[in-house]
Amino acid sequence: DIVMTQSPDSLAxxxxxxxxxxxxxxxxxxxxxxxxxxxxxxxxxxxQPPKLLIxxxxxxxxxxxxxxxxxxxxxxxxxxISRLQAEDVAVYYCQQYYRMCSFGQGTKxxx
Amino acid sequence: xxxxxESGGGLVQPGGSRRLSCAASGFTFSSYSMNWVRQAPxxxxxxxxxxxxxxxxxYYADSxxxxxxxxxxxxxxxxxxxxxxxxxxxxAVYYCAxxxxxxxAFDIWGQGTMVTVSS
Numbered sequence: 556d557i558v559m560t561q562s563p564d565s566l567a568x569x570x571x572x573x574x575x576x577x578x579x580x581x582x583x584x585x586x587x588x589x590x591x592x593x594x595x596x597x598x599x600x601x602x603q604p605p606k607l608l609i610x611x612x613x614x615x616x617x618x619x620x621x622x623x624x625x626x627x628x629x630x631x632x633x634x635x636i637s638r639l640q641a642e643d644v645a646v647y648y649c650q651q652y653y654r655m656c657s658f659g660q661g662t663k664x665x666x
Numbered sequence: 667x668x669x670x671x672e673s674g675g676g677l678v679q680p681g682g683s684r685r686l687s688c689a690a691s692g693f694t695f696s697s698y699s700m701n702w703v704r705q706a707p708x709x710x711x712x713x714x715x716x717x718x719x720x721x722x723x724x725y726y727a728d729s730x731x732x733x734x735x736x737x738x739x740x741x742x743x744x745x746x747x748x749x750x751x752x753x754x755x756x757x758a759v760y761y762c763a764x765x766x767x768x769x770x771a772f773d774i775w776g777q778g779t780m781v782t783v784s785s
Contacts (some may be wrong), residue, residue, distance in 0.1 A: 636740065656701070658711040659710075
């Protein structure tokens with residue numbers, strides 16, 4: 556099984572500042588035949604289902620603001636929110652879909 | 667509007683059974699693979715099961731293998747999760763979620779249905 560570990564577990568960032576969330580997988584998520592990383596990021600607000608933000612490690616889902624970006628390859632990935640807004644307060648999860656599916660434990664982002 | 671709506675949750679005794687349903691609308695359901703994901707109260711997301719568009723490929727998390735069965739009815743635009751031998755640790759909100767493409771990220775989620783396993 557592929558284990559996903561996020562850091563930190565919680566994070567407090569000021570409005571307008573940058574937020575960075577890390578995700579590490581227990582094995583590489585890079586598929587050599589297509590050079591794609593099988594990694595996605597989700598945002599979940601209280602009482603709501605998760606919302607897809609990023610897939611293939613760096614492809615932004617349609618409608619997601621440009622302040623959200625994903626980077627990384629292999630086993631180490633990062634979600635960056637460039638200028639934090641109040642509506643970005645949420646829990647963020649990384650997900651691997653390289654082998655079946657598994658999620659990180661989540662990172663709670665606060666202001 | 668693309669939408670997924672789960673139903674069938676409720677209170678069930680340990681060892682009991684429950685069937686969850688997920689009704690899809692606004693897209694060609696038969697063209698997409700689907701998943702069940704659950705979230706225990708105050709906890710993170712746990713993937714439960716995957717079914718391909720034509721039901722040819724099915725996967726389960728180890729935690730539910732042998733107890734849960736996923737199925738779909740493409741003619742009725744519906745996804746199902748049959749849950750048997752329920753345990754306290756199965757208590758969770760159960761979401762159905764659509765794959766962008768087979769075995770990839772989940773772009774559409776339902777609002778979830780709560781299953782509580784308790785005596």
